[in-house]
Amino acid sequence: xxxxxxxxxxxxxxxxxxxxxxxxxxxxxxxxxxxxxGSGKTTILRILAGLEVAEGEIKVHDAxxxxxxxxxxxxxxxxGFMHQENALFDNMSVLENLLFVKKxxxxxxxxxxxxxxxxxxxxxxxxxxxxQKQRVSLCRAMMQKPQLLLLDEPLSALDAKMRSKxxxxxxxxxxxxxxxxxxxxxxxxxxxxxxxxxxxxxxGKVIKEGKTKEVLLKSQGSQKFSFEGELLELKEVxxxxxxxxxxxxxxxEVVVSxxxxxxxxxxxxxxxxxxAFAPTILHPSL
Amino acid sequence: xxxxxxxIIDIQNxxxxxxxxxxxxxFTLSMMSxxxxxxxxxxxxxxxxxxxxxxxxxxEFVGELSYANQxxxxxxxxxxxxxxxxxxxxAKDFELxxxxxxASKRRMKLQVSDSVTALxxxxxxxxxxxx
Numbered sequence: 001x002x003x004x005x006x007x008x009x010x011x012x013x014x015x016x017x018x019x020x021x022x023x024x025x026x027x028x029x030x031x032x033x034x035x036x037x038g039s040g041k042t043t044i045l046r047i048l049a050g051l052e053v054a055e056g057e058i059k060v061h062d063a064x065x066x067x068x069x070x071x072x073x074x075x076x077x078x079x080g081f082m083h084q085e086n087a088l089f090d091n092m093s094v095l096e097n098l099l100f101v102k103k104x105x106x107x108x109x110x111x112x113x114x115x116x117x118x119x120x121x122x123x124x125x126x127x128x129x130x131x132q133k134q135r136v137s138l139c140r141a142m143m144q145k146p147q148l149l150l151l152d153e154p155l156s157a158l159d160a161k162m163r164s165k166x167x168x169x170x171x172x173x174x175x176x177x178x179x180x181x182x183x184x185x186x187x188x189x190x191x192x193x194x195x196x197x198x199x200x201x202x203x204g205k206v207i208k209e210g211k212t213k214e215v216l217l218k219s220q221g222s223q224k225f226s227f228e229g230e231l232l233e234l235k236e237v238x239x240x241x242x243x244x245x246x247x248x249x250x251x252x253e254v255v256v257s258x259x260x261x262x263x264x265x266x267x268x269x270x271x272x273x274x275x276a277f278a279p280t281i282l283h284p285s286l
Numbered sequence: 287x288x289x290x291x292x293x294i295i296d297i298q299n300x301x302x303x304x305x306x307x308x309x310x311x312x313f314t315l316s317m318m319s320x321x322x323x324x325x326x327x328x329x330x331x332x333x334x335x336x337x338x339x340x341x342x343x344x345x346e347f348v349g350e351l352s353y354a355n356q357x358x359x360x361x362x363x364x365x366x367x368x369x370x371x372x373x374x375x376x377a378k379d380f381e382l383x384x385x386x387x388x389a390s391k392r393r394m395k396l397q398v399s400d401s402v403t404a405l406x407x408x409x410x411x412x413x414x415x416x417x
Contacts, residue, residue, distance in 0.1 A: 221333075221413035221416070223412050223413075239366065239370045239371060239372040239385065240372070240385060256287070257287070257338040257383055260287045260338070260383075277318065277410075
């Protein structure tokens with residue numbers, strides 16, 4: 001069990017705010033931290049890693065990492081930290097980068113095997129693609145067999161295909177080592193694939209927490225499809241009205257009756273929803 | 287979308303599929319649904335909704351249909367367009383809107399004050415909000 005009860009004053013975009021977090025995390029859980037920029041997600045990871053000071057308590061199993069304002073150094077914490085930017089040593093091969101963390105050849109080769117990097121073990125970082133470098137960073141973060149793995153938007157700079165590969169790697173390493181993991185991410189599909197619990201932050205406070213599916217699934221009443229959009233136009237056609245709504249980068253049309261639309265005004269925010277039984281799924285090429 | 291108040295009288299569940307029964311006025315209605323919010327239980331009052339274009343009409347029909355919801359109503363109002371037709375159907379305080387093609391309206395010789403049966407598939411009925 002990891003117990004985190006911390007507070008810290010932060011200077012956010014909207015002025016000073018207080019980061020107040022009280023969390024219990026079970027061994028082996030995969031937690032997703034999500035929320036708008038500046039809500040305190042990365043700060044939590046940095047406090048856990050010992051890279052920022054905070055007040056409160058961090059207890060990992062029986063070890064206290066923070067009591068009041070007294071904390072142990074980052075080196076004494078059993079942590080693996082992976083960022084968006086990899087920090088590999090360019091003058092060392094892939095294998096040497098891993099062994100630099102810990103001289104455990106058996107573990108290094110097992111990690112490289114699990115992430116399909118065995119063939120690249122003697123290559124130098126400069127000769128690797130962005131995705132390959134991130135996979136090496138992930139292996140390196142696991143070399144300590146950390147009690148806590150922290151992932152700070154590790155895949156946000158990668159293309160969709162490489163993200164998918166890295167997500168599979170993260171998942172297989174999580175299954176293999178059962179490492180308690182906290183991942184900062186904005187990507188709902190990534191959060192859904194990887195995490196079991198999701199915590200949403202806003203201005204330094206937890207505003208929503210629960211099983212990932214329950215937190216992510218947008219629903220309205222019993223309707224499972226629910227999207228917020230802006231009403232752009234109401235076109236009267238025959239006895240019906242066609243409502244044109246902008247959702248994200250897309251424009252969609254919805255047929256509604258005149259009665260139904262009488263209380264709506266162009267320009268307002270609307271929720272489009274439908275039952276899970278109504279939409280059809282097609283291949284993108286169709 | 288037509289909306290009306292209803293109370294939940296039964297919930298049948300298997301895995302993540304639910305069949306929820308409601309009482310709305312004199313009618314009993316049935317809805318097919320995936321997982322329901324925890325606040326939705328027997329006795330819960332809700333607002334039900336159905337799209338006007340999901341409501342089919344039968345007149346003087348004899349035989350069996352798979353529609354779980356078959357409501358006997360009276361045509362209160364008919365609004366005709368070029369190709370489509372909007373019907374307002376009523377029984378006491380219960381009101382439902384149906385949009386059908388004008389060709390169907392003509393073929394069925396639908397007129398105001400006709401007695402008809404509104405047909406709604408249980409997968410087309412939904413909870414708009416929990417009261």
